[in-house]
Amino acid sequence: MNPHTYLRCRRCGATYALDLAPTTCSACATAGQGGLLEVDYDYHRIAARLAREFWTERAQSIWQYAPLLPAGAEGAELSLGEGNTPLIRSRSIGAQIGLDHLYFKNESINPTWSHKDRCHVVSIALARALGYRRVVTSSTGNHAASAAAYARRAGLEALVLCPPETSPALLHLIQSYGARVILTEWDAREDFGRWLVAHDGWYPATTMDPNFSFHPNPFGVEGYKTIAYELIRDLGVVPDRIFVPCAGGDTLYGIWKGFKELRHLGLIDRLPRMYGCQPACANALELTLQRGGQASAILDQPQSIAISVRERSVGLHAVEVVSESKGGAPTATDDEILDAMRSLGHEGFAVEPASALPVACAAKLARSGKIDSSEVVVCLLTAAGIKWPDTLAQLTGQPLYVEPTVEALRQYLETHR
Numbered sequence: 001m002n003p004h005t006y007l008r009c010r011r012c013g014a015t016y017a018l019d020l021a022p023t024t025c026s027a028c029a030t031a032g033q034g035g036l037l038e039v040d041y042d043y044h045r046i047a048a049r050l051a052r053e054f055w056t057e058r059a060q061s062i063w064q065y066a067p068l069l070p071a072g073a074e075g076a077e078l079s080l081g082e083g084n085t086p087l088i089r090s091r092s093i094g095a096q097i098g099l100d101h102l103y104f105k106n107e108s109i110n111p112t113w114s115h116k117d118r119c120h121v122v123s124i125a126l127a128r129a130l131g132y133r134r135v136v137t138s139s140t141g142n143h144a145a146s147a148a149a150y151a152r153r154a155g156l157e158a159l160v161l162c163p164p165e166t167s168p169a170l171l172h173l174i175q176s177y178g179a180r181v182i183l184t185e186w187d188a189r190e191d192f193g194r195w196l197v198a199h200d201g202w203y204p205a206t207t208m209d210p211n212f213s214f215h216p217n218p219f220g221v222e223g224y225k226t227i228a229y230e231l232i233r234d235l236g237v238v239p240d241r242i243f244v245p246c247a248g249g250d251t252l253y254g255i256w257k258g259f260k261e262l263r264h265l266g267l268i269d270r271l272p273r274m275y276g277c278q279p280a281c282a283n284a285l286e287l288t289l290q291r292g293g294q295a296s297a298i299l300d301q302p303q304s305i306a307i308s309v310r311e312r313s314v315g316l317h318a319v320e321v322v323s324e325s326k327g328g329a330p331t332a333t334d335d336e337i338l339d340a341m342r343s344l345g346h347e348g349f350a351v352e353p354a355s356a357l358p359v360a361c362a363a364k365l366a367r368s369g370k371i372d373s374s375e376v377v378v379c380l381l382t383a384a385g386i387k388w389p390d391t392l393a394q395l396t397g398q399p400l401y402v403e404p405t406v407e408a409l410r411q412y413l414e415t416h417r
Protein backbone atom coordinates (compact mmCIF):
# COMPACT_ATOMS: atom_id res chain seq x y z
CA MET A 1 0.00 0.00 0.00
CA ASN A 2 1.00 3.62 -0.47
CA PRO A 3 2.90 4.63 2.72
CA HIS A 4 1.98 8.32 2.30
CA THR A 5 -1.77 7.70 2.38
CA TYR A 6 -4.38 7.79 5.15
CA LEU A 7 -8.13 8.24 5.60
CA ARG A 8 -9.62 11.56 6.73
CA CYS A 9 -13.19 12.34 7.83
CA ARG A 10 -14.75 14.87 5.47
CA ARG A 11 -16.86 16.23 8.33
CA CYS A 12 -14.61 16.50 11.43
CA GLY A 13 -11.13 15.97 9.95
CA ALA A 14 -10.26 12.96 12.14
CA THR A 15 -7.64 10.76 10.51
CA TYR A 16 -7.36 6.98 10.35
CA ALA A 17 -4.77 4.52 9.10
CA LEU A 18 -5.44 3.03 5.69
CA ASP A 19 -5.53 -0.51 7.02
CA LEU A 20 -9.05 0.18 8.22
CA ALA A 21 -11.87 -1.53 6.35
CA PRO A 22 -13.89 1.11 4.45
CA THR A 23 -16.48 2.53 6.79
CA THR A 24 -17.59 5.90 8.22
CA CYS A 25 -15.86 8.08 10.84
CA SER A 26 -16.19 6.49 14.30
CA ALA A 27 -15.78 9.87 16.05
CA CYS A 28 -18.75 11.27 14.13
CA ALA A 29 -20.75 8.06 14.59
CA THR A 30 -20.32 8.37 18.37
CA ALA A 31 -21.77 11.89 18.10
CA GLY A 32 -24.71 10.48 16.15
CA GLN A 33 -23.61 11.98 12.83
CA GLY A 34 -22.30 10.18 9.78
CA GLY A 35 -18.86 11.35 8.71
CA LEU A 36 -17.67 10.12 5.31
CA LEU A 37 -14.04 9.10 5.00
CA GLU A 38 -11.90 9.95 2.01
CA VAL A 39 -8.33 9.18 1.08
CA ASP A 40 -5.75 11.87 1.82
CA TYR A 41 -2.01 12.06 1.14
CA ASP A 42 1.17 13.52 2.51
CA TYR A 43 1.51 15.69 -0.58
CA HIS A 44 4.78 17.38 0.40
CA ARG A 45 6.58 14.05 0.69
CA ILE A 46 5.08 12.79 -2.55
CA ALA A 47 5.87 15.99 -4.48
CA ALA A 48 9.49 15.91 -3.34
CA ARG A 49 9.90 12.52 -5.06
CA LEU A 50 8.28 13.44 -8.38
CA ALA A 51 10.27 14.82 -11.29
CA ARG A 52 8.61 17.28 -13.68
CA GLU A 53 8.52 14.54 -16.35
CA PHE A 54 6.21 12.52 -14.12
CA TRP A 55 3.33 14.68 -15.35
CA THR A 56 4.21 14.65 -19.05
CA GLU A 57 5.18 11.01 -19.67
CA ARG A 58 2.73 8.63 -21.27
CA ALA A 59 2.41 5.15 -19.79
CA GLN A 60 0.27 2.08 -20.42
CA SER A 61 -2.17 2.49 -17.52
CA ILE A 62 -3.18 4.71 -14.62
CA TRP A 63 -0.45 3.11 -12.52
CA GLN A 64 1.89 5.74 -13.88
CA TYR A 65 0.24 7.80 -11.13
CA ALA A 66 0.72 5.21 -8.35
CA PRO A 67 2.30 7.77 -5.94
CA LEU A 68 -1.11 9.50 -5.86
CA LEU A 69 -3.20 6.32 -5.56
CA PRO A 70 -3.88 4.58 -2.23
CA ALA A 71 -2.91 1.09 -3.41
CA GLY A 72 0.65 2.03 -4.33
CA ALA A 73 2.66 0.49 -7.14
CA GLU A 74 1.71 -3.14 -6.35
CA GLY A 75 -1.81 -2.37 -7.60
CA ALA A 76 -0.34 -2.42 -11.12
CA GLU A 77 -0.34 -6.23 -10.93
CA LEU A 78 -4.10 -6.10 -11.55
CA SER A 79 -3.85 -3.75 -14.52
CA LEU A 80 -5.67 -4.58 -17.74
CA GLY A 81 -4.41 -1.38 -19.35
CA GLU A 82 -7.12 0.89 -17.92
CA GLY A 83 -6.93 4.64 -18.42
CA ASN A 84 -4.61 6.56 -20.72
CA THR A 85 -7.62 7.05 -23.02
CA PRO A 86 -7.48 9.31 -26.07
CA LEU A 87 -8.58 12.93 -26.03
CA ILE A 88 -10.05 13.59 -29.47
CA ARG A 89 -10.93 16.98 -30.93
CA SER A 90 -14.43 17.22 -32.42
CA ARG A 91 -14.61 17.55 -36.19
CA SER A 92 -18.30 18.32 -36.70
CA ILE A 93 -20.28 18.75 -33.46
CA GLY A 94 -18.04 21.59 -32.24
CA ALA A 95 -18.52 23.47 -35.51
CA GLN A 96 -22.29 22.91 -35.40
CA ILE A 97 -22.68 24.31 -31.87
CA GLY A 98 -20.07 27.07 -32.18
CA LEU A 99 -17.22 25.66 -30.07
CA ASP A 100 -13.74 25.87 -31.62
CA HIS A 101 -12.08 23.68 -28.96
CA LEU A 102 -14.50 20.87 -28.14
CA TYR A 103 -12.83 17.61 -27.07
CA PHE A 104 -14.09 14.12 -26.29
CA LYS A 105 -12.29 12.02 -23.67
CA ASN A 106 -13.13 8.54 -24.94
CA GLU A 107 -13.44 6.25 -21.92
CA SER A 108 -15.30 3.59 -23.88
CA ILE A 109 -12.01 1.99 -24.92
CA ASN A 110 -11.19 0.90 -21.35
CA PRO A 111 -10.82 -2.89 -20.76
CA THR A 112 -14.50 -3.45 -19.87
CA TRP A 113 -15.60 -0.56 -22.13
CA SER A 114 -16.21 2.05 -19.44
CA HIS A 115 -14.53 4.58 -17.14
CA LYS A 116 -15.43 2.32 -14.18
CA ASP A 117 -12.20 0.41 -14.77
CA ARG A 118 -10.26 3.34 -13.29
CA CYS A 119 -12.38 3.00 -10.14
CA HIS A 120 -12.31 -0.75 -9.71
CA VAL A 121 -8.67 -1.44 -10.43
CA VAL A 122 -7.90 0.86 -7.46
CA SER A 123 -10.76 -0.34 -5.25
CA ILE A 124 -10.06 -4.04 -5.81
CA ALA A 125 -6.32 -3.50 -5.26
CA LEU A 126 -7.27 -2.16 -1.81
CA ALA A 127 -9.59 -5.13 -1.19
CA ARG A 128 -6.69 -7.46 -1.86
CA ALA A 129 -4.23 -5.43 0.22
CA LEU A 130 -6.67 -5.33 3.15
CA GLY A 131 -6.98 -9.12 3.07
CA TYR A 132 -10.50 -9.54 1.69
CA ARG A 133 -11.34 -12.75 -0.19
CA ARG A 134 -14.82 -11.84 -1.44
CA VAL A 135 -16.27 -8.79 -3.22
CA VAL A 136 -19.92 -7.77 -3.51
CA THR A 137 -21.48 -4.99 -5.56
CA SER A 138 -24.91 -3.87 -6.67
CA SER A 139 -25.39 -2.48 -10.16
CA THR A 140 -27.11 -2.96 -13.48
CA GLY A 141 -24.28 -2.36 -15.89
CA ASN A 142 -20.84 -0.80 -16.27
CA HIS A 143 -20.06 -0.71 -12.55
CA ALA A 144 -20.80 -4.42 -12.05
CA ALA A 145 -19.01 -5.61 -15.18
CA SER A 146 -15.86 -3.75 -14.18
CA ALA A 147 -15.99 -4.83 -10.51
CA ALA A 148 -16.44 -8.45 -11.61
CA ALA A 149 -13.51 -8.32 -14.02
CA TYR A 150 -11.02 -6.86 -11.55
CA ALA A 151 -12.21 -8.94 -8.56
CA ARG A 152 -11.75 -12.17 -10.48
CA ARG A 153 -8.41 -11.00 -11.90
CA ALA A 154 -7.29 -10.43 -8.29
CA GLY A 155 -8.33 -14.00 -7.47
CA LEU A 156 -11.26 -12.89 -5.31
CA GLU A 157 -14.80 -14.25 -5.31
CA ALA A 158 -17.27 -11.82 -6.93
CA LEU A 159 -21.01 -11.50 -6.27
CA VAL A 160 -23.21 -8.99 -8.16
CA LEU A 161 -26.72 -8.04 -7.03
CA CYS A 162 -28.91 -7.02 -9.99
CA PRO A 163 -32.59 -6.15 -10.40
CA PRO A 164 -34.62 -8.71 -12.40
CA GLU A 165 -35.09 -6.31 -15.34
CA THR A 166 -31.33 -6.05 -16.05
CA SER A 167 -30.62 -6.63 -19.76
CA PRO A 168 -29.57 -10.23 -20.55
CA ALA A 169 -26.57 -8.95 -22.53
CA LEU A 170 -25.18 -7.25 -19.41
CA LEU A 171 -25.94 -10.21 -17.14
CA HIS A 172 -24.01 -12.51 -19.46
CA LEU A 173 -21.15 -10.02 -19.70
CA ILE A 174 -20.88 -9.85 -15.89
CA GLN A 175 -21.02 -13.64 -15.63
CA SER A 176 -18.42 -14.06 -18.37
CA TYR A 177 -15.81 -12.64 -16.00
CA GLY A 178 -16.58 -15.42 -13.53
CA ALA A 179 -18.83 -13.47 -11.17
CA ARG A 180 -21.95 -14.87 -9.56
CA VAL A 181 -25.15 -12.88 -10.19
CA ILE A 182 -28.17 -12.76 -7.87
CA LEU A 183 -31.35 -11.20 -9.25
CA THR A 184 -33.55 -9.54 -6.64
CA GLU A 185 -35.65 -6.44 -5.95
CA TRP A 186 -34.05 -2.98 -5.52
CA ASP A 187 -34.53 -2.63 -1.74
CA ALA A 188 -33.47 -6.22 -1.12
CA ARG A 189 -30.21 -5.53 -2.97
CA GLU A 190 -29.40 -2.83 -0.43
CA ASP A 191 -30.34 -5.13 2.49
CA PHE A 192 -28.37 -8.05 1.06
CA GLY A 193 -25.30 -5.87 0.49
CA ARG A 194 -25.36 -4.38 3.98
CA TRP A 195 -25.74 -7.83 5.57
CA LEU A 196 -22.95 -9.42 3.52
CA VAL A 197 -20.51 -6.63 4.45
CA ALA A 198 -21.45 -6.47 8.13
CA HIS A 199 -21.82 -10.18 8.89
CA ASP A 200 -20.13 -12.27 6.23
CA GLY A 201 -16.80 -10.55 5.48
CA TRP A 202 -17.51 -9.24 1.96
CA TYR A 203 -15.71 -6.17 0.58
CA PRO A 204 -18.13 -3.49 -0.69
CA ALA A 205 -17.11 -2.55 -4.26
CA THR A 206 -19.39 0.46 -4.02
CA THR A 207 -19.41 4.24 -4.39
CA MET A 208 -18.36 6.96 -1.97
CA ASP A 209 -21.72 8.29 -0.79
CA PRO A 210 -23.73 6.08 1.62
CA ASN A 211 -26.98 7.68 0.44
CA PHE A 212 -26.30 6.10 -2.88
CA SER A 213 -25.02 2.61 -2.10
CA PHE A 214 -25.37 0.02 0.66
CA HIS A 215 -21.96 0.83 2.13
CA PRO A 216 -19.56 3.75 1.47
CA ASN A 217 -16.21 3.01 -0.16
CA PRO A 218 -13.63 5.85 -0.34
CA PHE A 219 -11.10 4.09 -2.57
CA GLY A 220 -12.55 3.78 -6.07
CA VAL A 221 -13.05 7.53 -6.48
CA GLU A 222 -9.27 7.94 -6.35
CA GLY A 223 -9.00 6.20 -9.72
CA TYR A 224 -11.06 8.92 -11.40
CA LYS A 225 -8.45 11.55 -10.43
CA THR A 226 -6.28 10.20 -13.21
CA ILE A 227 -8.73 11.65 -15.77
CA ALA A 228 -7.70 15.13 -14.58
CA TYR A 229 -4.00 14.25 -14.74
CA GLU A 230 -4.35 12.93 -18.29
CA LEU A 231 -6.32 15.99 -19.42
CA ILE A 232 -3.59 18.36 -18.23
CA ARG A 233 -0.90 16.13 -19.77
CA ASP A 234 -2.68 16.02 -23.15
CA LEU A 235 -4.05 19.57 -23.36
CA GLY A 236 -1.18 21.43 -21.71
CA VAL A 237 -3.77 23.89 -20.35
CA VAL A 238 -6.63 23.74 -17.82
CA PRO A 239 -9.90 23.15 -19.69
CA ASP A 240 -12.51 25.86 -19.11
CA ARG A 241 -15.45 23.49 -18.71
CA ILE A 242 -15.83 19.73 -18.23
CA PHE A 243 -19.15 17.96 -18.82
CA VAL A 244 -19.55 14.61 -17.04
CA PRO A 245 -22.51 12.19 -16.81
CA CYS A 246 -23.62 12.16 -13.16
CA ALA A 247 -25.26 9.25 -11.29
CA GLY A 248 -24.08 9.20 -7.66
CA GLY A 249 -21.34 11.74 -8.32
CA ASP A 250 -18.09 9.78 -7.82
CA THR A 251 -16.74 10.45 -11.32
CA LEU A 252 -17.43 14.17 -11.05
CA TYR A 253 -15.89 14.31 -7.58
CA GLY A 254 -12.85 12.23 -8.53
CA ILE A 255 -11.97 14.41 -11.52
CA TRP A 256 -12.41 17.54 -9.40
CA LYS A 257 -10.20 16.10 -6.65
CA GLY A 258 -7.53 15.39 -9.28
CA PHE A 259 -7.54 19.00 -10.47
CA LYS A 260 -7.40 20.30 -6.90
CA GLU A 261 -4.39 18.08 -6.20
CA LEU A 262 -2.61 19.46 -9.28
CA ARG A 263 -3.23 23.00 -8.04
CA HIS A 264 -2.10 22.05 -4.53
CA LEU A 265 1.13 20.65 -6.02
CA GLY A 266 1.69 23.90 -7.96
CA LEU A 267 1.28 22.36 -11.42
CA ILE A 268 -1.79 24.40 -12.45
CA ASP A 269 -3.00 27.79 -11.26
CA ARG A 270 -6.75 27.58 -11.85
CA LEU A 271 -9.58 25.04 -11.90
CA PRO A 272 -12.22 24.16 -14.52
CA ARG A 273 -15.97 24.60 -14.17
CA MET A 274 -17.51 21.17 -13.59
CA TYR A 275 -20.92 20.12 -14.95
CA GLY A 276 -22.81 17.12 -13.55
CA CYS A 277 -25.11 16.16 -16.44
CA GLN A 278 -28.33 14.25 -15.79
CA PRO A 279 -31.49 13.24 -17.68
CA ALA A 280 -34.36 15.75 -17.52
CA CYS A 281 -36.54 13.21 -15.67
CA ALA A 282 -33.77 11.89 -13.38
CA ASN A 283 -32.45 15.28 -12.23
CA ALA A 284 -31.72 14.73 -8.52
CA LEU A 285 -28.59 16.93 -8.70
CA GLU A 286 -30.44 19.91 -10.23
CA LEU A 287 -33.28 19.59 -7.68
CA THR A 288 -30.88 19.20 -4.75
CA LEU A 289 -29.06 22.40 -5.77
CA GLN A 290 -32.36 24.27 -6.15
CA ARG A 291 -33.34 23.19 -2.61
CA GLY A 292 -30.13 24.47 -1.00
CA GLY A 293 -27.93 21.39 -1.32
CA GLN A 294 -28.19 20.18 2.31
CA ALA A 295 -29.85 16.81 1.53
CA SER A 296 -30.35 14.91 -1.69
CA ALA A 297 -33.68 15.23 -3.46
CA ILE A 298 -35.32 11.80 -3.75
CA LEU A 299 -37.19 11.08 -6.98
CA ASP A 300 -40.12 8.64 -6.92
CA GLN A 301 -39.70 7.27 -10.42
CA PRO A 302 -36.69 8.56 -12.37
CA GLN A 303 -37.13 8.01 -16.10
CA SER A 304 -34.62 8.05 -18.95
CA ILE A 305 -33.14 6.13 -21.81
CA ALA A 306 -29.78 6.82 -20.11
CA ILE A 307 -30.07 3.92 -17.66
CA SER A 308 -26.53 4.30 -16.31
CA VAL A 309 -27.43 7.68 -14.76
CA ARG A 310 -31.11 7.07 -14.02
CA GLU A 311 -31.01 7.34 -10.24
CA ARG A 312 -33.36 8.37 -7.44
CA SER A 313 -30.80 10.46 -5.52
CA VAL A 314 -27.35 12.00 -5.80
CA GLY A 315 -24.29 12.14 -3.52
CA LEU A 316 -23.69 15.45 -1.74
CA HIS A 317 -20.07 15.41 -2.90
CA ALA A 318 -21.41 16.06 -6.44
CA VAL A 319 -23.33 19.09 -5.11
CA GLU A 320 -20.10 20.33 -3.53
CA VAL A 321 -18.20 20.04 -6.83
CA VAL A 322 -20.76 21.96 -8.85
CA SER A 323 -20.98 24.72 -6.21
CA GLU A 324 -17.22 25.06 -5.63
CA SER A 325 -16.33 25.01 -9.32
CA LYS A 326 -19.13 27.42 -10.32
CA GLY A 327 -20.30 24.85 -12.84
CA GLY A 328 -23.82 23.52 -13.18
CA ALA A 329 -26.26 20.62 -13.26
CA PRO A 330 -27.62 20.74 -16.83
CA THR A 331 -30.16 18.21 -18.07
CA ALA A 332 -31.24 16.78 -21.43
CA THR A 333 -34.36 14.97 -22.62
CA ASP A 334 -34.30 11.50 -24.16
CA ASP A 335 -34.76 13.02 -27.64
CA GLU A 336 -31.80 15.35 -27.09
CA ILE A 337 -29.72 12.40 -25.83
CA LEU A 338 -30.59 10.33 -28.91
CA ASP A 339 -29.71 13.27 -31.18
CA ALA A 340 -26.33 13.57 -29.46
CA MET A 341 -25.76 9.79 -29.79
CA ARG A 342 -26.45 10.08 -33.52
CA SER A 343 -24.06 13.04 -33.93
CA LEU A 344 -21.34 11.25 -31.94
CA GLY A 345 -21.81 8.15 -34.10
CA HIS A 346 -21.18 10.30 -37.17
CA GLU A 347 -17.89 11.42 -35.58
CA GLY A 348 -16.84 7.80 -34.95
CA PHE A 349 -18.00 7.33 -31.35
CA ALA A 350 -20.67 4.66 -30.70
CA VAL A 351 -21.44 5.44 -27.06
CA GLU A 352 -24.19 4.57 -24.60
CA PRO A 353 -26.95 7.14 -23.91
CA ALA A 354 -25.38 8.32 -20.62
CA SER A 355 -22.21 9.22 -22.53
CA ALA A 356 -24.16 11.29 -25.07
CA LEU A 357 -25.71 13.25 -22.21
CA PRO A 358 -22.73 15.60 -21.63
CA VAL A 359 -22.60 16.39 -25.33
CA ALA A 360 -26.33 17.15 -25.39
CA CYS A 361 -25.92 19.42 -22.34
CA ALA A 362 -22.83 21.21 -23.69
CA ALA A 363 -24.66 21.80 -26.99
CA LYS A 364 -27.61 23.42 -25.20
CA LEU A 365 -25.35 25.75 -23.20
CA ALA A 366 -23.26 26.64 -26.26
CA ARG A 367 -26.32 27.34 -28.44
CA SER A 368 -27.79 29.60 -25.75
CA GLY A 369 -24.60 31.68 -25.85
CA LYS A 370 -23.41 30.73 -22.36
CA ILE A 371 -20.06 29.36 -23.60
CA ASP A 372 -17.61 31.48 -25.58
CA SER A 373 -16.43 29.87 -28.83
CA SER A 374 -12.77 30.16 -27.75
CA GLU A 375 -13.20 28.15 -24.53
CA VAL A 376 -11.68 24.69 -24.15
CA VAL A 377 -14.56 22.29 -23.45
CA VAL A 378 -14.22 18.58 -22.64
CA CYS A 379 -17.05 16.03 -22.67
CA LEU A 380 -16.42 12.70 -20.94
CA LEU A 381 -17.70 9.79 -23.05
CA THR A 382 -17.95 7.22 -20.27
CA ALA A 383 -19.00 3.93 -21.90
CA ALA A 384 -19.55 2.02 -25.12
CA GLY A 385 -22.93 1.79 -26.83
CA ILE A 386 -22.36 -1.80 -27.90
CA LYS A 387 -23.42 -2.96 -24.44
CA TRP A 388 -26.97 -1.75 -25.17
CA PRO A 389 -27.99 -3.36 -28.49
CA ASP A 390 -31.68 -2.52 -27.98
CA THR A 391 -30.89 1.19 -27.65
CA LEU A 392 -28.70 1.16 -30.75
CA ALA A 393 -31.56 -0.51 -32.67
CA GLN A 394 -33.88 2.29 -31.50
CA LEU A 395 -31.39 4.82 -32.84
CA THR A 396 -30.75 3.30 -36.25
CA GLY A 397 -33.68 1.10 -37.32
CA GLN A 398 -33.35 -2.02 -39.48
CA PRO A 399 -31.20 -2.03 -42.66
CA LEU A 400 -32.99 -2.90 -45.94
CA TYR A 401 -32.58 -6.15 -47.87
CA VAL A 402 -31.70 -5.82 -51.60
CA GLU A 403 -32.25 -8.69 -54.07
CA PRO A 404 -28.90 -10.10 -55.33
CA THR A 405 -28.96 -8.44 -58.79
CA VAL A 406 -27.25 -5.29 -60.06
CA GLU A 407 -30.63 -4.05 -61.29
CA ALA A 408 -32.01 -4.28 -57.75
CA LEU A 409 -28.94 -2.39 -56.51
CA ARG A 410 -29.55 0.35 -59.12
CA GLN A 411 -33.18 0.67 -58.06
CA TYR A 412 -32.13 0.85 -54.42
CA LEU A 413 -29.64 3.66 -55.12
CA GLU A 414 -32.22 5.61 -57.17
CA THR A 415 -34.76 5.51 -54.35
CA HIS A 416 -32.31 6.11 -51.48
CA ARG A 417 -30.08 8.93 -52.72
Ligand SMILES: [Zn+2]
Pocket residue numbers: 009010011012013014025026027028029035
Ligand atom coordinates in the same frame (compact mmCIF):
# COMPACT_ATOMS: atom_id res chain seq x y z
ZN1 LIG B 1 -15.71 12.59 11.66
